[in-house]
Amino acid sequence: MAKKTVLRKxxxxxxxxxxxxxxxxxRTHYCPGCGHGILHKLVAxxxxxxxxxxxTVLMSPVGCSVFAYYYFDTGHFQVAHGRAPAVxxxxxxxxxDAITISYQGDGDLAAIGGxxxxxxxxxxxxxxxxxxxxxxxxxxxxxxAPTTLEGQKTTTTPYGRNPLTDGYxxxxxxxxxxxxxxVYVTRTSLHDxxxxxxxxxxxxxxxxxxxxxxxxxxxxxxxMCPSGWxxxxxxxxxxxxxxxxxxFPLGVYKDVTxxxxxxxxxxxxxxxxxxxxxxxxxxxxxxxLLSKREVEPRYANPSxxxxxxxxxxIMSMGQAIARVGMKYGYEVSWLPSYGPEMRGGTANxxxxxxxxxxxxxxxxxxxxIIAMNRPSLERFEKILQPDGTIIxxxxxxxxxxxxxxxxxxxxxxxxxxxxxGNTRVQSMVGVGAFAGVTDLFDPEEVIKLLPEMFGSKAxxxxxxxxxxxxxxxxxxxNF
Amino acid sequence: METVNGEREYPFCEIDPEECKGCHLCVSSCPAEVLxxxxxxxxxxxxxxxxxxxxxxxxxxxxxxxxxxxAITVYLKDYEPGKAV
Amino acid sequence: xxxxxLKGNHAAVYGAVLAGCEAYYGYPITxxxxxxxxxxxxxxxxxxxxxxxxxxxxAMNMVYGASxxxxxxxxxxxxxxxxxxxxxxxxxxxxxLPCVIVDIMRGxxxxxxxxxxxGDYKQVVHGGGHGNYKCIVLAPNSCQEMCDLTMxxxxxxxxxxxxxxxxxxxxxxxxxxxxxxxxxVAQLPDKSDWAVMGTAESKNLINSxxxxxxxxxxxxxxxxxKYRSLEQNEVRIEEYMxxxxxxxxxxxxxxxxxxxxxxxxxxxxGMKIGMLRPITLYPFxxxxxxxxPDRGVKGVLTVELSCGQMVNDVNLALKGKMRSEFYxxxxxxxxxxxxxxxxxxxxxxV
Numbered sequence: 001m002a003k004k005t006v007l008r009k010x011x012x013x014x015x016x017x018x019x020x021x022x023x024x025x026x027r028t029h030y031c032p033g034c035g036h037g038i039l040h041k042l043v044a045x046x047x048x049x050x051x052x053x054x055x056t057v058l059m060s061p062v063g064c065s066v067f068a069y070y071y072f073d074t075g076h077f078q079v080a081h082g083r084a085p086a087v088x089x090x091x092x093x094x095x096x097d098a099i100t101i102s103y104q105g106d107g108d109l110a111a112i113g114g115x116x117x118x119x120x121x122x123x124x125x126x127x128x129x130x131x132x133x134x135x136x137x138x139x140x141x142x143x144x145a146p147t148t149l150e151g152q153k154t155t156t157t158p159y160g161r162n163p164l165t166d167g168y169x170x171x172x173x174x175x176x177x178x179x180x181x182x183v184y185v186t187r188t189s190l191h192d193x194x195x196x197x198x199x200x201x202x203x204x205x206x207x208x209x210x211x212x213x214x215x216x217x218x219x220x221x222x223x224m225c226p227s228g229w230x231x232x233x234x235x236x237x238x239x240x241x242x243x244x245x246x247x248f249p250l251g252v253y254k255d256v257t258x259x260x261x262x263x264x265x266x267x268x269x270x271x272x273x274x275x276x277x278x279x280x281x282x283x284x285x286x287x288x289l290l291s292k293r294e295v296e297p298r299y300a301n302p303s304x305x306x307x308x309x310x311x312x313x314i315m316s317m318g319q320a321i322a323r324v325g326m327k328y329g330y331e332v333s334w335l336p337s338y339g340p341e342m343r344g345g346t347a348n349x350x351x352x353x354x355x356x357x358x359x360x361x362x363x364x365x366x367x368x369i370i371a372m373n374r375p376s377l378e379r380f381e382k383i384l385q386p387d388g389t390i391i392x393x394x395x396x397x398x399x400x401x402x403x404x405x406x407x408x409x410x411x412x413x414x415x416x417x418x419x420x421g422n423t424r425v426q427s428m429v430g431v432g433a434f435a436g437v438t439d440l441f442d443p444e445e446v447i448k449l450l451p452e453m454f455g456s457k458a459x460x461x462x463x464x465x466x467x468x469x470x471x472x473x474x475x476x477x478n479f
Numbered sequence: 480m481e482t483v484n485g486e487r488e489y490p491f492c493e494i495d496p497e498e499c500k501g502c503h504l505c506v507s508s509c510p511a512e513v514l515x516x517x518x519x520x521x522x523x524x525x526x527x528x529x530x531x532x533x534x535x536x537x538x539x540x541x542x543x544x545x546x547x548x549x550a551i552t553v554y555l556k557d558y559e560p561g562k563a564v
Numbered sequence: 565x566x567x568x569x570l571k572g573n574h575a576a577v578y579g580a581v582l583a584g585c586e587a588y589y590g591y592p593i594t595x596x597x598x599x600x601x602x603x604x605x606x607x608x609x610x611x612x613x614x615x616x617x618x619x620x621x622x623a624m625n626m627v628y629g630a631s632x633x634x635x636x637x638x639x640x641x642x643x644x645x646x647x648x649x650x651x652x653x654x655x656x657x658x659x660x661l662p663c664v665i666v667d668i669m670r671g672x673x674x675x676x677x678x679x680x681x682x683g684d685y686k687q688v689v690h691g692g693g694h695g696n697y698k699c700i701v702l703a704p705n706s707c708q709e710m711c712d713l714t715m716x717x718x719x720x721x722x723x724x725x726x727x728x729x730x731x732x733x734x735x736x737x738x739x740x741x742x743x744x745x746x747x748x749v750a751q752l753p754d755k756s757d758w759a760v761m762g763t764a765e766s767k768n769l770i771n772s773x774x775x776x777x778x779x780x781x782x783x784x785x786x787x788x789x790k791y792r793s794l795e796q797n798e799v800r801i802e803e804y805m806x807x808x809x810x811x812x813x814x815x816x817x818x819x820x821x822x823x824x825x826x827x828x829x830x831x832x833x834g835m836k837i838g839m840l841r842p843i844t845l846y847p848f849x850x851x852x853x854x855x856x857p858d859r860g861v862k863g864v865l866t867v868e869l870s871c872g873q874m875v876n877d878v879n880l881a882l883k884g885k886m887r888s889e890f891y892x893x894x895x896x897x898x899x900x901x902x903x904x905x906x907x908x909x910x911x912x913x914v
Contacts, residue, residue: 005558007542009549019769021776026498030546032525033502037546044548054764057633060771069769071548075760077632078771080655083625086617090589090629090637091760093613098633098762116625119618193508193540200543226502233502267611269586273749279609280578282745283566319740323569326742332569334740338595338678359825361739361818364900 012044012053013071020070029067033233035134035190035223036065039199043101043130044072046204052211056099057091059084063105064138082113085120088127096266099210100127107137110146110170117172124181124215126264128206131172131218134225135244142228146170149247154228169247173220177253182216183261184209185254189222191240195250205257213263222248289329290445298387298407299438301355303363305380306430307348308372308393312414313427316453317370318349320431323449324441325353333361346375353440368438370430372413377401391433393426409437409479416470425467432471437479443472490537490555492530498550501525505541505551514541567742572710573598575743576640576666576730579714581606584750585664586635587613589626591645594678595734596668599640620645624652624665631661632770634759636718636752640666642734643684644675646692653727654693657787658772660758662721664714665699666730668737669817669869671896679896680734680818685873688729689845696784698791700728700798701845703816707741713843715750720798722753724790731845733869735818735898791847800843801852805831809838811912812856814878815867816842818898823867825901826908835914840864845874853881863887863912867904870894887912 017025030037047053056074060066062081069076075098079087084102092100102120109117109131117129136154137143143156147169151160161169177185184206188199199221206217222244224236231239270276277284304321308314315336322332335350350363365385371377371392381390381403390401394410395418401408411433417426428446435443447465454460492514494505499521505528506514513534521527537555545551570578576599580588588603600616607614613630617623623639630637641649646667656663669684671677686692689701700720702713714730721728760768774780802820805827806812813823820841830837840856842849856864863886866875875890882888891907893899908914 003557005555005562007539007551007553007555009552013548021779026549027500027547032500032546033504034546037548038544041543041545041548054767055762057760057762066773069771073767075762075767076769076771077629077760078659078769078773079628080625080651083622083628083652086622086625087629087632089615090587090613090626091633091762093615094587094630094633094635095762100762115618116622119622190544193510193538193544196540196543233504234507237504237507266613269612270610271584271749271752273747276581276610276749277745277747279606280581280745282568282747284747285566287566319569322740326567326569332742334569335735336738338734338738357824358741358821359828360822360901361735362822362898362900365902 010041010045010048012047012073014073017070020067028071030064031227033224033226033236034064035132035221035225038190038196039130039132039221039223040068040071042200042203046207047074047099050204050207050211052099052207055097056101057095059088059102061104061108063108065103065105065132066139068103082108082111082116084108085113085116085125085129089120089123089125092125092127093266096126096213096264099207102127102129104129104131105138106131106133106135106145106147110172118175121176121182121216121218122179124264126210126213126215128210128217129219130203131220132223133220133248134223134228135169136225136228138225138228149243171248173218173253176218182218182254183214183257184217186218186252187220187222187248187250189240189245189250190224191222191237209257213265214257215261215264287327290327292328292330293439293441295438295440298367298389299440302353302368302438302440303366304351304368304370305348305363305366306351306370307346307376307380310345310347312347312372313424314347314372315349317427317430318351320428320446320449320453321351321353321434323453324446327445328441330354331356331358333358335361348376348380368434370434371397372426372430373397374399381406389437391430391437409433409475411471411474413471416474417467420463420466420470422463425463428464428467429471432468433475436472436475443468487554487560488533489558490553491535492541493552493554494528494530495550496521496527496529498547499525499527500547501527502546503528504544504546508540508544510538510540511536567744569740570707570743571598571738571740572704572707572732572736573668573738574602575707575710576714577602577606578743578745579711580638580664580718581610582746582749583715583718584636584752585612585638585718587630587637588639589615589617589623589630589637590639591617591620591623591641593642593645595670595737596640596642596666598737599666599668620648621651624649627663628652628656628659628661631656631663632659632760634755634761638664638666640668642668642670643672646684646687650687650693653699654695654697655772656727657697657699658695659770660725661727661770662725663727664717664721664730665727666714669731669733671894677896678734680869680898681894681896682733682817682819682869682873683894684731685845685868685870688731697787698794698846700724700726700794701731702728703843703845704730704732704736705817705820705841706736707739707743710736711743711745715746718750724794726790732817795847798844799847799849799852801849802841802843804839804841806838806840806859806861808836810836810862811908811914812838812840812861812864813867813904813908814840814842814853814864816845816874817869819867819869822899822901823904826904829901829905830908835908837908837914848877848881850881853878854883857886861886863889865889865891865908865911867899868892869898
């Protein structure tokens with residue numbers, strides 16, 4: 001950068017503030033002596049000097065700087081109160097080469113958006129935050145901010161901020177600098193020439209960090225608010241020096257920009273159809289459907305309720321029946337009981353395998369129930385359709401079904417799995433038993449589906465194969 | 480300020496009275512004490528700041544301390560009129 | 565085309581990926597979490613963004629950011645989360661930003677429970693956030709539609725520069741069905757005239773603030789014009805055996821699945837019952853419902869998993885011209901098809 005020969009309105013600003021309503025399109029809305037104007041100038045100058053004006057996207061927050069978008073010759077988002085870091089996160093990820101700036105005040109950043117700033121910092125997002133701390137809500141007329149000093153009078157602390165009721169001024173640099181991800185955290189001030197100069201350097205360094213994709217930079221700037229503080233501009237400068245700085249000490253709180261950290265590179269999104277379909281694991285070939293088997297009328301279009309303890313594989317049992325039904329060209333649906341119930345106590349699912357389009361998917365009046373434990377038998381035999389079918393796990397259920405109209409198949413499902421050396425395969429024993437009872441499908445077709453259900457681990461597949469056959473053969477041999 | 484032979488004497492400072500909001504941060508920031516508060520009012524009713532006409536040292540403090548983007552321009556020692564900057 | 569057995573929640577993500585969705589921002593909540601989980605699985609494979617946000621509020625604001633940056637973007641949640649998202653949904657509508665929000669409804673109010681309900685109808689269809697705005701609302705009732713209507717939601721969102729909801733309940737989100745996956749990807753529209761993309765050509769402004777009262781009124785009028793156009797052009801319904809029906813059930817989402825079975829049972833018993841299912845809840849099928857009396861229908865029964873929210877729109881459409889009844893279940897309960905049949909018999913004496 002060549003040495004400056006003139007200090008004039010930086011080119012980071014628009015010549016004419018086109019978005020500003022009214023006739024005055026050449027001056028800001030800020031009050032006389034406002035710190036925002038000074039910081040705006042330092043930012044605009046840095047954008048020009050670092051040659052990034054056109055690449056910059058600025059978040060205008062809710063607060064006095066809500067109209068920052070009037071002034072800068074950049075792209076703009078006006079954002080909801082406190083949410084600038086969340087919006088900036090998505091902006092910088094959407095367009096990683098953008099110079100994303102989140103410009104925020106103290107109420108916005110440290111109160112309503114407290115979590116948003118903390119989490120964006122913790123993720124190490126590649127953007128810079130300029131945080132103007134003036135210890136007050138300016139835009140809304142001088143209410144207490146999270147950074148308001150103890151004893152400071154505001155319109156909502158008319159007797160002075162009382163820590164017992166209002167808490168203490170929050171020190172954001174101290175908080176943010178505790179996190180690993182941020183690369184640069186500093187607090188500066190605008191109250192005199194030397195500190196404006198330091199702020200200028202901090203602004204430039206922070207923007208350079210984003211340009212180099214180093215990650216998250218946080219520049220807190222103590223700025224004057226003569227209107228909110230009800231004092232002259234020069235008294236406001238003194239107030240910063242005498243009252244604010246003792247509470248908010250200036251200095252660099254963290255700087256790891258020279259450390260060898262990986263830069264925040266984001267890969268280019270892929271949209272090519274072949275790669276998309278591959279990612280979705282979609283085969284382009286149409287699957288050959290198996291020809292449907294002759295099924296006894298009582299087992300045609302079954303509406304199935306499978307139920308048992310969480311952990312008995314009830315969901316896989318139901319899914320296996322639905323999957324194999326698909327192979328025969330049936331309409332299928334599977335509906336689980338979901339949520340905490342399935343992780344702790346009992347689990348059940350409804351499966352329908354039907355010729356026609358399926359309406360209701362919950363088996364409210366099932367034609368077949370598969371009960372893996374006693375509570376399931378007792379609960380679901382009540383809703384079984386007249387002359388329905390009950391397949392129950394006789395290993396764990398010592399009572400007999402009470403439904404006298406039902407066709408009943410006691411199968412030692414858990415016991416057969418245990419004989420194979422692992423009770424965890426009991427769900428596939430159940431599927432085999434269902435195939436044996438209904439003849440709706442060939443159990444070997446379930447076996448072909450095992451890899452897509454359980455992955456390719458050979459020992460697991462083999463065990464489940466044996467389980468399907470064990471359930472099927474037990475039914476064929478005993479009934 | 481023009482010199483006797485008609486050329487500007489660099490560095491010097493220019494304040495646009497209409498952009499000035501009369502906060503006077505520039506006046507108090509000037510180490511050479513060459514800025515002052517005008518007795519005149521601008522159209523917004525502010526006593527704007529003005530350059531006394533000589534003595535500017537080109538430090539730029541007034542420029543950086545001024546909250547209005549375009550109110551103050553400082554022409555430094557090496558400024559060449561007409562050359563793009 | 566090959567079919568895949570997919571959960572409704574997963575099918576929505578398949579649809580999003582095919583629609584060119586480049587970013588997913590979300591927060592876990594039952595019964596919608598599988599959407600985030602599938603997005604977390606698929607998006608990185610295609611170098612697209614998945615981020616688990618710090619809150620529902622943040623997630624929706626991230627959607628606002630990604631959308632304003634010109635990207636197709638999605639989030640998903642359930643009632644309590646959608647309540648929190650309303651802030652940024654209002655901002656998105658006010659800034660004319662396209663995005664897709666999937667709401668897998670659960671029981672409420674408050675924490676309620678995680679069973680299926682349709683109690684978010686009002687907060688989704690009639691706004692929910694502040695201001696005069698509408699979201700496009702599509703209501704799938706199958707896993708296939710979770711995929712297809714999510715894709716459509718992206719198209720409509722972009723066409724109208726407006727947030728679009730995919731609104732369904734826990735049943736449709738949690739169930740699995742065979743889904744035919746479309747084998748094409750969407751053409752992504754050019755948004756450089758309004759989006760902010762960090763380039764000299766896209767130094768645009770995304771905002772919803774208009775200090776001048778007349779300017780804001782003018783902007784609101786433009787939004788209303790857009791909604792009139794949606795109402796004119798984008799209504800979608802499914803009719804089932806309405807043609808000769810004496811009585812028609814009206815339902816969406818999983819309630820419409822049950823109702824379909826009721827219609828089948830009724831027909832097998834000689835009762836002329838049909839079903840009208842709004843696929844778009846906004847725009848609502850006002851004309852289609854208003855036309856029912858002239859088609860010989862004597863009465864309608866609106867069925868919802870709620871205390872009766874959509875039924876208000878049905879009644880507004882009918883303007884009292886026909887008998888209109890309501891039956892709803894709440895708390896995570898779903899009526900059985902026989903329960904609905906009994907209701908038809910009891911109310912209409914069929």
